[in-house]
Amino acid sequence: xxxxxxxxxxxxxFLIDRVDLHFELDPDRTLVESILQLRRNPAAxxxxxxxxxxxxxxxxxxxxxxxxxxxxxxxxxxxxSLTLHRIPDRFSLLTRVRIHPSxxxxxxxxxxxxxxxxxxxxxxxxxxxxYFLDRPDVMARFTTTLVxxxxxxxxxxxxxxxxEARDLDGGRHLxxxxxxxxxxxxxxxxxAGDLSAIEDxxxxxxxxxVMLKIFVxxxxxxxxxxxxxxxxxxxxWDEERFGREYDLDIFMIVAVSHFNMGAMENKGLNVFNDKFxxxxxxxxxxxxxxxIESVIAHEYFxxxxxxxxxxxxxxxxxxxxxxxxxxxxxxxxxxxSRGVKRISDVRLxxxxxxxxxxxxxxxxxxxxxxxxxxNFYTATVYQKGAxxxxxxxxLLGPEAFRRATDLYxxxxxxxxxxxxDFVRCMxxxxxxxxxQFRRWYEQAGTPExxxxxxxxxxxxxxxxxxxxxTPPTPGQPEKSPFHVPLAIGLLGADGEDLPLRLEGExxxxxxxxxxxxxxxxxxxxxxxxxxxxxxPSLLRAFPAPVKLRFEQSDEDLMFLMAHDSDGFNRWDAAxxxxxxxxxxxxxxxxxxxxxxxxxxxxxxxLDTAGDQALLAEVLTLPTEGYLADxxxxxxxxxxxxxxxxxxxxxxxxxxADLLGVYRANAGDGSPYAFTPQAVGRRAIRNLALxxxxxxxxxxxxxxxxxxxxxxxNMTDVMAALSLLANHGGTEGKAALEAFYxxxxxxxxxxxxxxxxxxSCSREDALNQVLHLMEHPDFSLRxxxxxxSLIGVFxxxxxxxxxAPDGGGYRFLADRVLELDPLNPQIASRLLKSMIRWRRxxxxxxxxxxxxxxxxLDTEELSKDVYEVASKAxx
Ligand code: DPP
Ligand code: ZN
Numbered sequence: 018x019x020x021x022x023x024x025x026x027x028x029x030x031f032l033i034d035r036v037d038l039h040f041e042l043d044p045d046r047t048l049v050e051s052i053l054q055l056r057r058n059p060a061a062x063x064x065x066x067x068x069x070x071x072x073x074x075x076x077x078x079x080x081x082x083x084x085x086x087x088x089x090x091x092x093x094x095x096x097x098s099l100t101l102h103r104i105p106d107r108f109s110l111l112t113r114v115r116i117h118p119s120x121x122x123x124x125x126x127x128x129x130x131x132x133x134x135x136x137x138x139x140x141x142x143x144x145x146x147x148y149f150l151d152r153p154d155v156m157a158r159f160t161t162t163l164v165x166x167x168x169x170x171x172x173x174x175x176x177x178x179x180x181e182a183r184d185l186d187g188g189r190h191l192x193x194x195x196x197x198x199x200x201x202x203x204x205x206x207x208x209a210g211d212l213s214a215i216e217d218x219x220x221x222x223x224x225x226x227v228m229l230k231i232f233v234x235x236x237x238x239x240x241x242x243x244x245x246x247x248x249x250x251x252x253x254w255d256e257e258r259f260g261r262e263y264d265l266d267i268f269m270i271v272a273v274s275h276f277n278m279g280a281m282e283n284k285g286l287n288v289f290n291d292k293f294x295x296x297x298x299x300x301x302x303x304x305x306x307x308x309i310e311s312v313i314a315h316e317y318f319x320x321x322x323x324x325x326x327x328x329x330x331x332x333x334x335x336x337x338x339x340x341x342x343x344x345x346x347x348x349x350x351x352x353x354s355r356g357v358k359r360i361s362d363v364r365l366x367x368x369x370x371x372x373x374x375x376x377x378x379x380x381x382x383x384x385x386x387x388x389x390x391x392n393f394y395t396a397t398v399y400q401k402g403a404x405x406x407x408x409x410x411x412l413l414g415p416e417a418f419r420r421a422t423d424l425y426x427x428x429x430x431x432x433x434x435x436x437x438d439f440v441r442c443m444x445x446x447x448x449x450x451x452x453q454f455r456r457w458y459e460q461a462g463t464p465e466x467x468x469x470x471x472x473x474x475x476x477x478x479x480x481x482x483x484x485x486x487t488p489p490t491p492g493q494p495e496k497s498p499f500h501v502p503l504a505i506g507l508l509g510a511d512g513e514d515l516p517l518r519l520e521g522e523x524x525x526x527x528x529x530x531x532x533x534x535x536x537x538x539x540x541x542x543x544x545x546x547x548x549x550x551x552x553p554s555l556l557r558a559f560p561a562p563v564k565l566r567f568e569q570s571d572e573d574l575m576f577l578m579a580h581d582s583d584g585f586n587r588w589d590a591a592x593x594x595x596x597x598x599x600x601x602x603x604x605x606x607x608x609x610x611x612x613x614x615x616x617x618x619x620x621x622x623l624d625t626a627g628d629q630a631l632l633a634e635v636l637t638l639p640t641e642g643y644l645a646d647x648x649x650x651x652x653x654x655x656x657x658x659x660x661x662x663x664x665x666x667x668x669x670x671x672x673a674d675l676l677g678v679y680r681a682n683a684g685d686g687s688p689y690a691f692t693p694q695a696v697g698r699r700a701i702r703n704l705a706l707x708x709x710x711x712x713x714x715x716x717x718x719x720x721x722x723x724x725x726x727x728x729x730n731m732t733d734v735m736a737a738l739s740l741l742a743n744h745g746g747t748e749g750k751a752a753l754e755a756f757y758x759x760x761x762x763x764x765x766x767x768x769x770x771x772x773x774x775x776s777c778s779r780e781d782a783l784n785q786v787l788h789l790m791e792h793p794d795f796s797l798r799x800x801x802x803x804x805s806l807i808g809v810f811x812x813x814x815x816x817x818x819x820a821p822d823g824g825g826y827r828f829l830a831d832r833v834l835e836l837d838p839l840n841p842q843i844a845s846r847l848l849k850s851m852i853r854w855r856r857x858x859x860x861x862x863x864x865x866x867x868x869x870x871x872x873l874d875t876e877e878l879s880k881d882v883y884e885v886a887s888k889a890x891x
Contacts, residue, residue, distance in 0.1 A: 018388050018389075018880045018883050018884065019388070020386045020387065020388050021386065021387055021388070021390075022385060022386045023330070023332040023383075023384070023385045023386065024385070026329075026330055026332075027061070027062070028058060028060050028061045028154065029058055029061060029150055029152060029154060029155050030057065030058055030061045030062075030063070030064050030068065031055045031056065031057055031058055031061075031068055031150065032055070032056055032057075032058045032155060032157075033053050033054065033055055033149075033150060033155055033157040034054045034055075034056065034157060034158065035052075035053070035054040035157060035158050035159075035160075036051065036052070036053055036054075036149075036157045036158070036159045036160070037051070037052040037053075037160050037162075038050070038051050038147065038159065038160070038161045038162065039051075039162045039164070040161070040162065040163050040164065040165075040207065041164050041165075042134055042163060042164065042165040042170060042173075042209050043118075043165075044118050044119040044129045044134060045117060045118075045119050045120075046115055046116075046117060047115065047116050047117070047118055047127060047134075048078075048113065048114075048115060049113070049114050049115075049116060049146060049147045050111065050112070050113045051110075051111070051112050051113075051114075051147040051148070051149070052109060052110070052111050053109065053110045053149070053157075054109055055068075055107070055108055055109070055110060056106065056107040057106040057107065066102070066103060066104070067100055067101060067102045067103070067104070068100070068101045068104050069098050069099070069100050069101075070098060070099045070100075070101070070148040070149055070150060071097065071098060071141070071143075071144035071148070071149060071150065071151040071152075072094075072097065072098060072099050072114075072144050072145075072147070072148040072149070073096065073097050073144050073145050074116065074117075074126075074145050075114040075115070075116060075145070075146075075147065075148065076114055076115040076116070077094055077099070077112065077113075077114050077148075078113045078114060078115060079111070079112065079113035080092060080099075080110075080111065080112050080113075081110070081111040082101070082104070082105075082108050082109070082110055082111075083105075083108050083109050084109075084111075087101075090102070091103065097144070099112075099148045110148075112147060112148050114147055114148070116145065116146065118134055121145070122798060122839040122840055123839070123840050123841060123842070124137055124275055124276065124277050124800070124840060124842075125137055125138075125141075125142035125145060125277070125842070126138070126142045126143070126144075126145025126146050127145070127146055127207070128275070130273045130274055130275035130276070131234065131274055131275070132169075132210060132211060132234075133170075133208065133209060133210025133211070133212065133234075133273070134170070134207070134208070134209040134210065135206075135207070135208050135209075135210075135271070135273050135288060136205065136206050136207050136208075136283075136288070137276070137277065137278070137281060137288065138202060138203045138204070138205050138206070138281075138283070139203040139204075139278075139281060140203055140331055140390045140391060141203070141390065142203070143202035143203060143205055144202075146205075149202050150202075151202050151203075152201070152202075152330065153201040153203060153327050153328045153329065153330065153331070153433050154201070154328075154329045154330065154433040155201060155202070156199040156200055156201050156327070156431070156433060157199055157200070157201075157202075158196065158197065158198075158199050159175075159176060159177070159195075159196045159200065159205060160193065160194070160195045160196075161175040161176065161177075161193070161194045161195075161196075161205075161207060162191060162192075162193045162194075163175060163191065163192050163193075163194075163207060163209060164185065164189055164190070164191045165189060165190065165209050166188055166189055167184065167188055167189060167190040168188060169211065170209040170210055170211065171190075171211055171212075172208070172209065172210055172211065172212045172214075172232065173190070173192040173207075173208070173209050174192075174194070174206075174207065174208040174209075174232070174269060174271065174286055175192075175194035175196075175205075175206065175207045175208075175286065176194060176196040176200070176204070176205065176206055176283060176284040176285045176286050177194050177195050177196030177197060177198075177265060177284065177285050178194065178195055178196075178197070178265060178266050178267060178285075179192060179193070179194055179267075180193050180194065180195045181193035196284055196285065197265075198264070198265075198284060198324070198325070198431075199431060200284050200324060200327070201327055201433065204282070204283050204284045204324055204327075205283065206281070206283035206284075206286045206288055208232070208271050208286065208288065210232075210234075211234075211235070212232040212233060212234060212235070212271070213232070213233060213234070213235040213237075213238040214230045214231060214232045214233075214238075215230070215231050215238060215241045215242070215245060216228065216229065216230050217229045217245050217249065219249055219252050219263070219268075221252075221256065221262045221263055222256045222262055223262060225262070225263070225266075226266070227252075227263050227265070227266060227267065227268055228266060228267045228268070229245065229248060229249070229267075229268050229269075230267065230268075230269045230270070231244055231245055231248075231269075231270045231271075231272070231294065232269065232270070232271040232272070233271075233272045233291070233294065233295065234272075234274075237272065237291070237295050239297060240294075240295040240296055240297045240300065240301075241272075241294065241295070243296045243301075243306055243309055243310070243691065244270065244294045244295075244296070244309055244313055247309060247310040247313040247314060248268075248270070248313050248314075248317060250310075250314075250348075250352055251313060251314035251317045251318065251348060252317065254314070254348050254351065254352070255317070255318060255321070255344075255348075258347065258348075258351070259321070259344070259419075259422055260419075260423060260426075261318075261320075261321045261426070263320065264320070264325070265284075265285045267285065268285060268287075268317075269285060269286045269287070270287045270288075270289055270294065270313070270316075271286065271287070271288050271289065272289050272290075272291035272294035272295060273288055273289065273290065273291060274291045274764060274799070274801070275798065275799055275800065275801075276288070276289070276290035276291075276800060276801075277800050277840070277842045277843060278290065278394070279292075279293055279312050280293050280312050280313075280315070280316045281316070282315075282316040282317075282319030282320070282323055282324060284320070284324050287316045287317070289312070289313075289316070290800075290801065291765065292305070292308070292765055292768075292801055293308055293309050293312040293313070294309060294313075295765060296309055298688070298689035298729070298730045298731065299729070299730060299731055299734075300731055300760075300763055300765065300766050301731055301765070302730075302731045302732040302735050302769075303691065303696045303699060303700070303732045304732075305731075306691045306696075307349070307353075307691075307696075310349065310352070310353075311345045311346075311348070311349050312345075314344075314345045314348045314349070315341055315342065315344075315345040318341050318344045318345060318348070319337060319341050321426060322337055322340045322341045322344065323337035323338075323341060325426070325430050325431065326425070326426065326429045326430060326431075326432060326433075326434060327432075327433045327434075328433060328434070328435075329433045329434055329435050330435075331387070331390045331393070332383055332384055332385065332387075333383065333434070333435050333436055334390075334393060334394070334398050335382045335383060335398045335399075335402035335405075335436060335458070336434065336435065336436045336438075336439055338394075338398055338399050338402055339382060339398065339399065339401070339402020339403050339405055339406050340402070340403075340406050340439070342399050342400060342402065342403035343402075343403040343406040343407055343410070346358065346362055346403060346407075353693050354628060354630055354631070354693045354697075356584035356585060356628065356631050357628070357630045357631050357634060357693070357697075359558055359559065359584075359585050360584075360585060360588050360631070360634045361634070362400070362403075363559045363585070365396075365400060366396070366400045366401065366404065366562060367643065367646075368640065368642060368643055368646075369396040369400065370395075370396035370397055370400045370401050370463075370562070371463050371562075371564070371646065372642075372646055372853065373395060373396050373397055374397065374401075374461060374462050374463045374490065375462075375463065375488070375646070375853075376852055376853045377491060377852050377853070377855075377888045377889050377891060378392070378395075378491075378849065378852060378885065378888055378889075379397075379461045379462060379490035379491060380393065380395070380397055380461050380490075381397070381458060381459050381460055381461045381493075382397060382398060382401055382402045382405055382436075382457060382458045383436050383458040383459065384398075387884070388880050388883065388884035389841075389845070389879075389880040389881045389883075389884050391841075391842050391845070391881055392845055392881055392884050392885060397461070401562050404561070404562040405457045405458065405562075408454070408457070408502055408560070408561055409421075409440070409443050409451070409454070411502055411504075411532070411560060412449060412451075412454070412502055412534075413443060413446075413447045413449060417446060417447040417449075418443075418447075420446040420447070421442050421443045421445075421446035421447055422442075423446075424442045424445060424446045425438075425439060425442040428442060429442075436458050437455075440454070440455060440458075451500075453498075453499070453500040453536060454499075454500040456496075456497060456499055456500070457499060457500075460487065460493060460496050460497070460499070461490040461491075461493055462487040462488055462489070462490045462493070462496060463487070463488075463562065463563060463564055464485050464486070464487045464499050464501065464561075464562075464563045464564070465485070465486050465487065465488070465563070465564045465565075465566065466483055466484065466485050466501070466503075466535075466563050466564065466565045466566065467483070467484045467485075467486070467565075467566045467567070468481060468482065468483045468484075468553075468555060468565065468566070468567040469481070469482045469567075469568075470482075470553055470567075472547070472550040472551070474549075474550070476545075477545060477546055477547045477548060478520070478543050478544065478545050478547070479507065479543070479544045479547050479550070479551055479553075480541060480542070480543050480544075481505070481541070481542045481543075481544070481553065482539065482540070482541045482542075483503065483535055483539070483540055483541075483542070484538060484539045485498055485499065485501065485535060485538060485539075485563075486538075487499070491888070491891065498535075498536065498537055498538045499535075499561075500534065500535070500536050501534070501535040501536075501560075501561045501563060502532050502533075502534055502535075502560045502561055503532065503533045503534070503535055503555065503556065503560060503561070504530050504531070504532045504533075504556065504557040504558060504560040505517070505530065505531060505532075505533060505553065505554065505555050505556070505557060506529065506530045506531070506553070506554040506557055506581070506582065506583065507544065507547070507551035507552070507553055507554070508551055508552040508553075508554060508576070508577070508580060508581065509549070509551060510549060512576070512579070512580030513528065513580075513582075514528040514529050514530070514582050515528055515547065515551055516528045516529075516546070517529075517531040517544055518544060518545055518546050519542060519543065519544060519545070520543040520544075520545050525546070529582070530557050530558075530582075530583065532560065552573050552576050552577065553567075553569075554577055554581050554583060554586050555567060555586075556586070556589075557583040557585065557586050558583060558585045558586075559585060559589075569593075571594060571597070574590045574591075574593055574594045575590070575594065575617050577590035578590040578591045578594065578617065578621065578635070579620075584628075584631055587635065588631070588634050588635050591621070591635045591636070592639055594614070594617070595638050595639060595663075596639050596643075596644065596647060598610065598614060598663065599638065599639065599644055599656075599659050599660065599663060600644065600647060600648070600659075602658075602659035602662055602663060603644070603648070603652055603655040603656055603658075603659045604655075606655075606658065606659075606662075610662070610663060610666045615666070615667070615670045615671060618636065618667060618671065619671055619674055621635055621636060622636060622671065622674055622675070622678060623674060623678075628693075628697055629682070629694070629697030629698050629700065629701045630693060630696055630697030630700050630701075631697070632697075632701055633697065633700035633701045633704045636701075636704060637704060638660065638663065638664065641656050641657060641660055641815045641816065642812075642813075642815055644656045644659075644660070645815065645856070648856075650856065650857065650858055651819075651856050651857050651858075653815060653816055653819045653821075653857070653861075654816065656815070656816075657778070657815070657816035661711070664707075664708060664711045665711040665712050667708045667711075668708040668709050668710070668711040668712055669711075669712055671708065672709065675705040675708050675709050676705070676709065678701060678702065678705045679702055679705040679706055679709065679720070682698045682699075682701055682702035682705075683702070684698075684729070688729075689729065689730045699730075699732050699733060699736075702733075703732070703733065703736035706720065706721060706724065706736065706737070706740065707736070707740060710740040710743075710744060713744065718744070718748060721737050721740050721741060721744075722737070722741065722748060722752070724736070724737040725737035725738055725741060725752050725755075726755075731766070731769075734756075735769060735773070737752075738752050738753070738756055738773055739773050739776075741753075742773050742774060742777050743777055743778060743779065745779055753770070753773075753774065756770055757770055761794075764801075765801070767794055768801050768802060768804075768805040769805070771789060771794075771795070771802065771805040771806040771809075772805040772806070772809045774786070774789060774806075775789075775805065775806050775807075775809040775810040775813070775814060776809050776810070776813045776814050777814070778814060778816055778817060780817075782810070782814060782817040783810070783817055783820065783824050783825060783828060786806060786807070786810050786828070787828070789806055790806065797832075797835065797836055797839060797840075798839065798840075800840065800843050803832075803836070803843055803847070804843075807829070807832050807847060808846075808847060808850075810825070810828075811825070811829050811847060811850040811851070812850050818850070819857065819861060821860060821861065823861075823864035823865075823867075823868075826851060826864050826865050826867075826868045827868060829847065829848070829850065829851055829868070830851075830868035830869075830871055830872055832844075832847060833845075833847055833848045833872060833882060834872060834875055837875075837878060837879050837881075837882050838877075838879075841879030841880070841881040841882060842881055844879065844881065844882050845879070845881035845882045845884070845885045848872070848882060848885045848886060848889075849885060851865050851868065851869065851889070852869075852885060852888070852889035854866060854869070854889070866890070869886050869889050869890050870890070872886045873886045873887060873890065
């Protein structure tokens with residue numbers, strides 16, 4: 018397999034103005050007739066007179082140019098292309114191919130999910146449907162005609178507006194769709210099935226009436242209300258915040274149960290993993306409700322950031338994904354709790370993106386090469402990409418940023434562009450110089466800031482020195498300094514923010530946060546006019562995706578935890594304190610958890626003034642995985658033990674207070690509501706139960722069993738089930754059995770049942786997982802099921818996955834090799850849990866290495882798995 022490089026980009030030699038597709042749908046054998054209107058691209062250099070179209074796994078039955086069938090010498094076909102020799106500058110190409118949806122286990126192109134047929138074309142799936150220039154800078158107008166058996170497939174959907182529907186002979190029917198907007202092939206979609214829909218309407222700001230429909234399998238029609246509410250909220254928000262209106266007469270969402278990704282923003286016809294559509298209070302948790310709201314918004318927002326304006330090539334993926342993630346994060350912050358949203362986004366970034374940046378697959382937000390693009394739908398492109406947009410928004414300020422996005426939409430509507438075009442709009446609308454800032458797109462790696470503070474009591478000057486260093490990443494041994502916005506505050510002895518006046522400034526600014534800009538490798542900031550040594554609060558609201566090293570005493574951290582006006586930094590101070598204590602416990606198992614830690618924890622717990630959801634975040638320990646990232650050599654068992662010791666200690670020494678919090682936050686009998694207040698109440702209550710259950714007596718166990726049996730919503734039931742399963746014994750077993758009996762018909766709930774067992778840290782976890790692979794409900798063909806059992810075990814059960822006998826590694830490699838021929842995307846995604854092998858001790862290193870070699874030595878690996886395994890071993 019060879020790498021594709023950004024520097025080799027060439028504009029397409031031909032453009033496609035119109036596409037007419039005609040499908041005769043059949044799960045085993047679908048006929049696809051395509052008529053393309055092609056013309057030479059005036060902006061391209063002339064090649065050798067032939068044209069190569071993409072196409073994979075297509076049985077070609079007919080081919081014509083301008084109505085004339087081609088002879089064998091006029092074209093050539095191989096595994097992944099169709100070459101036309103000697104072509105005119107403008108012509109119409111007809112091809113007729115057969116494809117086989119029921120055999121398509123990769124879930125790319127047209128495939129079967131249960132009884133329906135559906136498509137996934139991003140990034141390069143359209144070439145499995147017909148011959149095409151399957152690249153995002155070829156934008157065409159599509160008309161799609163679908164013909165199928167009417168009883169079996171009464172609903173036939175594609176992009177755009179429906180323009181014709183009629184019955185045909187033989188029990189078949191025909192539906193025709195027309196999409197007036199030019200689009201790249203990756204945004205094509207079709208759906209055929211026996212589906213039910215809920216409907217609603219939306220009137221846009223300019224008075225356009227839009228029909229909204231969510232299609233699901235009939236048994237799920239009672240689980241769509243939350244998705245519809247979320248959609249309408251997102252549509253309104255995008256009008257208000259970004260001035261973006263919807264542009265077709267109909268907007269459709271379809272829930273599919275076999276899906277590689279979260280969801281897909283196809284024009285006018287978003288196709289979703291059903292996990293991000295279906296929710297009822299008794300089947301879905303608060304986390305699920307939250308995920309649905311943000312993924313519905315994300316895909317809807319793509320209509321402008323992705324569809325109307327798309328990517329020139331796949332190296333620009335973050336142009337649409339980073340920006341759209343930023344937009345969905347802002348949406349969630351506006352409709353929910355901004356502080357909690359920021360914390361959970363940063364938690365995710367630190368857990369996944371920072372570790373990606375520190376591993377063998379590290380790449381810039383705009384990568385410069387790939388072997389398989391599907392491997393680059395990453396935390397770096399998505400989450401770090403969103404941070405890079407956020408930094409620009411903050412550097413410009415809200416008004417200039419809005420002018421800049423308006424300019425972007427106006428200047429590039431209907432085009433396929435680059436991240437450079439985006440940054441230029443930011444500059445042109447604001448006058449800011451982002452020359453150095455562009456390095457955030459070009460250089461991989463997480464910058465490490467080292468800060469030092471010094472107070473001179475005589476002059477009243479506080480000097481903050483900041484150095485930046487970015488460690489080498491594959492292919493980038495040396496880095497240039499980044500342009501880093503630093504939002505900081507200084508607290509006085511009373512806990513209030515002080516005014517931050519830099520040396521040389523005559524005016525005294527208002528007290529509060531100030532944004533400094535770090536551009537050099539090392540800079541010094543001198544704050545004057547201070548009467549006593551302040552307590553610094555650095556990186557407020559996390560202004561840049563960086564790591565910070567700053568020696569701050571436990572006392573200062575506790576002070577920040579209690580007083581910082583920035584909620585994010587109150588949380589971060591608590592996390593740093595807990596992390597310090599946990600790492601001390603890892604190094605020294607005899608270390609005693611100090612009383613003052615429990616006191617600080619208690620006073621935070623009993624502070625009823627604040628937001629409960631925020632409090633739950635503050636009082637949640639860093640995960641074992643995150644602690645692992647803080648060590649030079651991961652001590653898997655030490656971390657697990659330390660984590661357990663601290664959780665048990667909290668449960669014991671705060672028993673009465675935790676019980677009080679548990680009781681005080683019981684529901685008031687009103688029905689489930691997905692509001693920030695109600696979510697916060699459940700979060701803090703379940704966190705209290707979590708600590709109490711670390712060393713439960715009969716009373717606590719009884720509470721947990723009662724919550725499991727009588728909880729009226731899945732958030733509470735799942736919290737209790739997970740605690741009981743970890744507790745084990747007859748109680749754990751009984752709960753798991755009861756849960757399965759109750760929910761055996763609800764596939765998304767059964768995913769939770771698999772996941773809870775896969776994440777169980779009991780010693781026999783791997784055996785349990787192996788046993789569950791034999792369960793009649795387990796299937797390697799369903800990505801959600803694979804992720805629930807195998808993915809959760811390998812990623813969320815650190816101590817068992819990394820068992821010193823190598824059993825976890827062998828298990829993962831076996832699964833990767835089993836999955837690769839079926840679904841390479843899912844196989845390679847799983848394999849990523851083993852690529853950071855260098856961070857472990859020698860024994861584990863060699864065990865992981867051996868498994869990676871075993872994979873790499875296997876014949877006929879997919880490009881997906883080959884790329885990950887080979888880069889891991891480089
Ligand atoms: N559907 C995926 C997403 O929205 C890829 N575009 O992120
Ligand atoms: Zn997206």
